[in-house]
Every structure is written in structure tokens, then in C-alpha cells.
Amino acid sequence: MTYPKIEHHGAINGVTGSCHQLHLTPDSSVLIDCGLFQGAEVSQKGAHATDMAIEFSLTGIQALIVTHVHIDHVGRLPWLMAAGFKGPVFCTEPSAMLLPTVLEDAFLLGIRRDAQLADRFIKRVEPMLRPATYREWITVINRDDLVLRIRFQRAGHILGSAWVECDVHYPRERRRRRIIFSGDLGAPHAPILPPPDIPYSADVVILESTYGDRLHEDRRTRRQRLQRALEQALSDGGTVLIPAFSIGRTQELLYELEAIISGQEGDWLQMPVILDAPLAARFTQLYRQLKPYWDKEALRRVAAGHKPLGFEQLLTVNTHGQHLAMVNRLAQTRQPAIVITGNGMCSAGRVVNYLKAMLGDSRHNVIFTGFQAQGTPGRAIQKYGPQGGYVELEGERFDIRAGITTLGGYSAHADQAGLVKFVTGMRHWPQQVRLVHGELYAKQQLADALREKARRYGRNLEVLIP
Incomplete structure (x- = not known):
């Protein structure tokens, strides 16, 4: 089996429960986000907002990488820890400031209304946090056979939000792959936040599609x-x-x-x-x-x-x-x-x-x-x-x-034009885009728009809906 490969544990059938596993070797992987499901949305195996038990094996998971602190991206961390996860949690510096409050709330609402117990949980989480500055490369894994570096770039969604660039290097094979997880991308002209950064290059992009079927009002x-x-x-x-x-x-x-x-x-x-x-x-x-x-x-x-x-x-x-x-x-x-x-x-x-x-x-x-x-x-x-x-x-x-x-124009998510620009604005386009975090029609419309852009520019671009 060729590595790296990507497995999706959430945000496939809708816009909540974001959780993606980047398998780097047969025995090493990282998680990108681990969020709660909301409303009628469920995981691939049927878990929903009232059943948050982790359904996948934690064997070999080296770290959790958090794109931002919305509950549908980080809310299952208490359950992940209960299942045995003890690894580092990488995030931006603002996210590290916001995350304890988010998780305390998730604990009190989802597990037990016990302030002392919640405080003990937060004291367990805080030493796991690895705050990073934007645009700084961080080495997550450094072995003879595998090097994983990541960096956070501005996503413009909420304060501290980021898309994650993963540089996967196999020294023995002299092979590299650049994989980007978009998290949730913001739109331009939002109050308080700078606009999203556009990537320079990637091999694979895992792209949100919340508003992939529409353009925001001005x-x-x-x-x-x-x-x-x-x-x-x-x-x-x-x-x-x-x-x-x-x-x-x-x-x-x-x-x-x-x-x-x-x-x-x-x-x-x-x-x-x-x-x-x-x-x-x-x-x-x-x-x-x-x-x-x-x-x-x-x-x-x-x-x-x-x-x-x-x-x-x-x-x-x-x-x-x-x-x-x-x-x-x-x-x-x-x-x-x-x-x-x-x-x-x-x-x-x-x-x-x-x-x-x-x-x-x-x-x-x-x-x-x-x-x-x-x-x-x-x-x-x-x-x-x-x-x-x-x-x-x-x-x-x-x-x-x-x-x-x-009231249109207030979405914290990029619209179709913004999502297309995130991919086609790169100097070096990816070979593959995988659309997640959206309802089916939104994903289909975004896929059509990306394919049309690729045809117009004569590029080979594979667009997948997992």
C-alpha cells in the first residue's frame, strides 16, 4: 500500500465532526482535528451528537493537529483522551489560548457537570498543547525512514484558525509529498481577521466545501x-x-x-x-x-x-x-x-x-x-x-x-469562489483535491467548478468526494 494515505472519520456526510487521519507508514499517523457531530449528522459508523465514543484505533497515532477551536473540530478531544490518547496537540498560539475554555465547556456539556472534574481534565490537556506561530515549520516526527514537518497558515475563519501544510519526507526513498488540510477557510473582508493565505504548492488538498454551491452576498x-x-x-x-x-x-x-x-x-x-x-x-x-x-x-x-x-x-x-x-x-x-x-x-x-x-x-x-x-x-x-x-x-x-x-455575507466560511481560488491560486496546482465538510450538493457543485477551471487552464486535477 502506498503511503501517505488519508482516512476520514468525520465531516464526510455533512459539516460537523471533522476528523481526518493522515497515515504516514503502516505504524505511524497523525490526526487532523477531532470534532463533535451536531444536528442529524453522524459519523461513518453511525456515531452522533449523543454517542461520541472514538470508533477508530489509536494505535500509531503520534499527534493531534488542530486547525481551529470550533467544537465541531475539537469537541471530541475528551473522548480521544479517554480512549488513551496521550500525544502532543499542535495548534496556533491563539488557539492554544482559546482551547482550554472550549474544552471545559465541551466537558461540562457532554460528559459531566462537575467543575472540579472539568478543571482536572483541563490541567491534563494544557501540558499536551504545542503552540506554534504562523508560517513556522515544526518537526512532528523525525526518524531515519520518516520526517513529518507541519506549519500553520492563516485561514481567516476565526481568531487562531489555520490551514495545515504537511511536508512528508521518506529519506530512504528520496520521496516527498506536500498535503494540505484546509480546516475551515474564511472569506475576505471579515471584521477583525486577516484574509486566508493562499498556498504556494501541494500534491493533495483536503478541502472544506460548506458553501461550495453558492456565492456570498457582497x-x-x-x-x-x-x-x-x-x-x-x-x-x-x-x-x-x-x-x-x-x-x-x-x-x-x-x-x-x-x-x-x-x-x-x-x-x-x-x-x-x-x-x-x-x-x-x-x-x-x-x-x-x-x-x-x-x-x-x-x-x-x-x-x-x-x-x-x-x-x-x-x-x-x-x-x-x-x-x-x-x-x-x-x-x-x-x-x-x-x-x-x-x-x-x-x-x-x-x-x-x-x-x-x-x-x-x-x-x-x-x-x-x-x-x-x-x-x-x-x-x-x-x-x-x-x-x-x-x-x-x-x-x-x-x-x-x-x-x-x-442575512447573507456573514458566513465565516469561504464561498465557492474563495474555495476555488484556494486551489487554483497556487503557483503549483495539486494533483488531487478531496472535498469534505459539506452537504452532497455543495460538494458536487464545487467539484464541477474545480474541474471546469482545470479544463480551462489545461491542468490535470483529480477531484474526489470521499
Whole structure:
């Protein structure tokens, strides 16, 4: 059997559970990501969000390489460790700062609500972390028969996100292979983050395809579209509810809201922006600490006196009691407010209480700014809400009378054009691209686009859908 070879343990049938194994020799391999499944998505062998046991052998796995700290890329690390993994965990320096908080949350939600036990788990994880700077080559394996070096390049998805370049060298055979795992790629013009780096060359690329079937609305004008959506929603005299993931999307939204509000007067300046997500609040604080990794535009705003992640109207809700009181107050009064809460796909967390209290009232509005996976309540609300349909939340049916808006241009993922550019923008194109982390239609459309580009440029490019 020819090495290296790639085995996929997740993110094949959908957009969650990312986990890929790079087999380097019969007895040596590394894992790239090890994430949770969400919604209706399952692993190749049927594991889903309620059954996270590791289904593959850990024999010979030398290290875990983490592209970024979203839960669908790192959330199964507690189970991986429980199965016996003790190797190093390579990631970028910002990811190393964010990861303990992510894993603590995954432990408390998925394993046991025991803060002391979670703290002991984090103390086991922290010595395993191997933080790296961007664009620095790191030697993972160094033997007479095998050398593996990796480096992280900016992916522009969330703070600390990276795509991973793997340089596999077989000294005895005088043979090298360059393999790239994209992780999740961001799109240009995102607040706070520099755009993704484009690779120079590769032999094989494992490429995400979340939005492989579409082009995003213009990201340059998304702030204006958000402002228009908010103006319309707030004129209804209710709450604007924005479900958002704790890392990345929440901080982008706060950045955009601060920019909108700072240019307004009158009622806008009295309207609270409520961050009702303790985990998101912790990550927002970490984002502030990671300011050196912000892009130039964000740093210019800070230098000009703006506080993009800590402005005056921003209120943070911490305890569960405060949360319930806020839900009741906003549901029963006509005070306009903007609430950002989790989780992003409405499948759990505090957003569920808001939805139960507000979906049936036309004064309120829900604005979706991110991808909603199959089988999640968010997908059902997004699909059936505009038709006056209903959604099931925790086994109970709720009619949807609130306004439902999906705002394009806010995806943290590259669109088809960005994904195609990631491959075709290389100086030396790969021989093979393997499409993962996408629904089937998105993968098929992206595959067609890549093949068409290859035909136009007269290149030999094999595009596979595992």
C-alpha cells in the first residue's frame, strides 16, 4: 500500500465532526482535528451528537493537529483522551489560548457537570498543547525512514484558525509529498481577521466545501444590510434575536454593531445590546487579549478610540437567573433590544428559552447570520418561519409568527469562489483535491467548478468526494 494515505472519520456526510487521519507508514499517523457531530449528522459508523465514543484505533497515532477551536473540530478531544490518547496537540498560539475554555465547556456539556472534574481534565490537556506561530515549520516526527514537518497558515475563519501544510519526507526513498488540510477557510473582508493565505504548492488538498454551491452576498455592504434589518426589526417594538456561536461570529457581530451604533444618534444610543452567553463573553475577553492578531482595520479603529468588543451599550448576562429574568422582561415589554445568544443552530443553550418566549409574537425578529445544518431547529425556523410554520423545541411545538431574516455575507466560511481560488491560486496546482465538510450538493457543485477551471487552464486535477 502506498503511503501517505488519508482516512476520514468525520465531516464526510455533512459539516460537523471533522476528523481526518493522515497515515504516514503502516505504524505511524497523525490526526487532523477531532470534532463533535451536531444536528442529524453522524459519523461513518453511525456515531452522533449523543454517542461520541472514538470508533477508530489509536494505535500509531503520534499527534493531534488542530486547525481551529470550533467544537465541531475539537469537541471530541475528551473522548480521544479517554480512549488513551496521550500525544502532543499542535495548534496556533491563539488557539492554544482559546482551547482550554472550549474544552471545559465541551466537558461540562457532554460528559459531566462537575467543575472540579472539568478543571482536572483541563490541567491534563494544557501540558499536551504545542503552540506554534504562523508560517513556522515544526518537526512532528523525525526518524531515519520518516520526517513529518507541519506549519500553520492563516485561514481567516476565526481568531487562531489555520490551514495545515504537511511536508512528508521518506529519506530512504528520496520521496516527498506536500498535503494540505484546509480546516475551515474564511472569506475576505471579515471584521477583525486577516484574509486566508493562499498556498504556494501541494500534491493533495483536503478541502472544506460548506458553501461550495453558492456565492456570498457582497461582504463589503453587509454592515449596511445588518443596519437595515435592525431598523426594520426595531420598528416593530420588540427584540432582535441573533443566534450566534460563541467564538468568531459573536465577536464579528459585536464589532459590526459598535460600528453601526457609533454613527447613530437618538433612540439607537438608548438601545441595549445584550450578550446573553457566558461562554461567548469569556471568548470576547480572550479576543481582546489577542488584539495583536487582529487585522489592520480593527487596530486602526482601536487607535481612533473605538471599543469594538466593549462599547457602552453592551450588557452581559451571566447567571441563569439573570437570563430567565431577561427573557421574561424582553418578552413582556416593548423595549427594543438586540440579543446575541447561543447556540448558533438553536439546538441547545439559552437561545431556546428566547425562542420559546418570542417565536409566537410578531413584534420580535430572529436574524440568522450563519449556516444552519440539516436536522437543527435553526434550519427548521429558517425554512418554515417565513411560511408561518412551526418548529419543535425540546419536544414541544411552537408556531412561528416572529419575523425571520437570513442575512447573507456573514458566513465565516469561504464561498465557492474563495474555495476555488484556494486551489487554483497556487503557483503549483495539486494533483488531487478531496472535498469534505459539506452537504452532497455543495460538494458536487464545487467539484464541477474545480474541474471546469482545470479544463480551462489545461491542468490535470483529480477531484474526489470521499
